[in-house]
Amino acid sequence: MTPNIDDGPAPEQGAFRVIPRSQHSLSRKSISTGALRVLYRLHEAGFRACLVGGAVRDLLLGNRPKDFDVATNATPEQVRTLFRNCRLIGRRFRLAHVVFGREIVEVATFRGSSDDGSGDRHLVDGRLVRDNVYGTIEEDAVRRDFTVNALYYDIADFCVLDAIGGMEDLQRRELRLIGDPQQRYREDPVRMLRAARLAGKLGFSIEAATAAPFAALGSLLDEASPARLFDESLKLFLGGYGLASFHALERYGLLDRVFPATARALRGEHAALFRVLVEQTLRNTDERVRADKPVTPAFLFAALLWEPVRAQTRAAIEAGTEPLAAWAQASARVLGEQSRHVAIPRRFTLAIEEIWEMQPRFLQRTRKRVFRLLEHPRFRAAYDFLVMRGAESPEIAELAAWWTQAQALSHEELSQQLAGAPAAASEGVAKAPAKRKRTRRRRKAKAASAAPVAEGGE
Ligand code: ATP
Numbered sequence: 001m002t003p004n005i006d007d008g009p010a011p012e013q014g015a016f017r018v019i020p021r022s023q024h025s026l027s028r029k030s031i032s033t034g035a036l037r038v039l040y041r042l043h044e045a046g047f048r049a050c051l052v053g054g055a056v057r058d059l060l061l062g063n064r065p066k067d068f069d070v071a072t073n074a075t076p077e078q079v080r081t082l083f084r085n086c087r088l089i090g091r092r093f094r095l096a097h098v099v100f101g102r103e104i105v106e107v108a109t110f111r112g113s114s115d116d117g118s119g120d121r122h123l124v125d126g127r128l129v130r131d132n133v134y135g136t137i138e139e140d141a142v143r144r145d146f147t148v149n150a151l152y153y154d155i156a157d158f159c160v161l162d163a164i165g166g167m168e169d170l171q172r173r174e175l176r177l178i179g180d181p182q183q184r185y186r187e188d189p190v191r192m193l194r195a196a197r198l199a200g201k202l203g204f205s206i207e208a209a210t211a212a213p214f215a216a217l218g219s220l221l222d223e224a225s226p227a228r229l230f231d232e233s234l235k236l237f238l239g240g241y242g243l244a245s246f247h248a249l250e251r252y253g254l255l256d257r258v259f260p261a262t263a264r265a266l267r268g269e270h271a272a273l274f275r276v277l278v279e280q281t282l283r284n285t286d287e288r289v290r291a292d293k294p295v296t297p298a299f300l301f302a303a304l305l306w307e308p309v310r311a312q313t314r315a316a317i318e319a320g321t322e323p324l325a326a327w328a329q330a331s332a333r334v335l336g337e338q339s340r341h342v343a344i345p346r347r348f349t350l351a352i353e354e355i356w357e358m359q360p361r362f363l364q365r366t367r368k369r370v371f372r373l374l375e376h377p378r379f380r381a382a383y384d385f386l387v388m389r390g391a392e393s394p395e396i397a398e399l400a401a402w403w404t405q406a407q408a409l410s411h412e413e414l415s416q417q418l419a420g421a422p423a424a425a426s427e428g429v430a431k432a433p434a435k436r437k438r439t440r441r442r443r444k445a446k447a448a449s450a451a452p453v454a455e456g457g458e
């Protein structure tokens, strides 16, 4: 448990507290072997070496850290000379990665708070684009984002070092941005998303002054690098606390900044059912991450953007566009718009389109089509998506159940069942209109090889 802290005013920023081993709960036993080796090696070589950031925070809370970061007064080049299994990365923040099999320990040099011109710090319009000015541990602490992320565990004496009241905020279960919130968000708007993510993950509240600028400064996220926002989205939704993070984004009005189409659809005509799909997908993803099962961003983005793409397709069909073209146009438009905020790599957008475009194909249950679909490389993801959509209507739930059962049957059994079924029954739940005509057209269209023949499930 965290140590008792005398009541009284919060420590001034810069008031350095040293919490001895006997008064905190962070034990070496819960630090990864890789991180311990890095800490000891640096220490033996005469450098200051501390565990820092999320790992210290999580261990003090009794949680298992996702990764272990080390801070030191050794420069990246000095770190490299100490470890053979080390590579230097990053331009914006130059770091050393020390690799132990599957574990990567990130080693950062203490960063300074002022630049006398000798260092390498670069701001553009108040935004921090490069920061390689080295400094003391106290200076390093104030450059971090939240007070609870600025705690250090010193391998020299196993003390926890708290330069800015992080221990107290940890006990209060509160995220407090270090320094002037306006300035810190202008330096790096992604800190707003980090606040929501960590609040969701830790079950912490966001201190009032830290949350206050979201409304006014949220639009700075429109200018943030889409590639960085993709990375941040993965942390948000595939880090094991996706549902909680999503709720935090919504509560703090940040979903509109990063996933505007999703946010709008969650206020739109089909909001209730769409919410079930999104939340179910996130819950399911969280369970898989915690059980160490693989997850793909494609599946999650397919769910987050499902209602927008469906609404646009529906509107286009009503306006007279042929269904196949309506789907293709809507997919391209929705993914294009989303990519202006979050750069979804091409391999994932292709997979998303396939998951979407296979949905209507589940309706067609003739023998040939069923077997073709079962062999499709993306079948599993598209089927899982259909299961997620079960809440949309009893018909979709029934359709998903049919495909579940189809997979449990042997090839012969399924073949027999499909052969015995009258055509209408095998079309089942919803009839795909004018099937034959579209089939022919589909064969002709090269790009439409995985495209839908009708809007699914309606
Ligand atoms: P997680 O549990 O998700 O790993 P974390 O706090 O460890 O959470 P990381 O992205 O691993 O997050 O970052 C490690 C540390 O680096 C943070 O705890 C914080 O001290 C610092 N940090 C990360 N991003 C920023 C930022 N944008 N601005 C300032 N400090 C940051």
Ligand code: MG
Residues within 6 Å of the ligand: 053, 054, 055, 066, 067, 068, 069
């Ligand atoms: Mg971390």
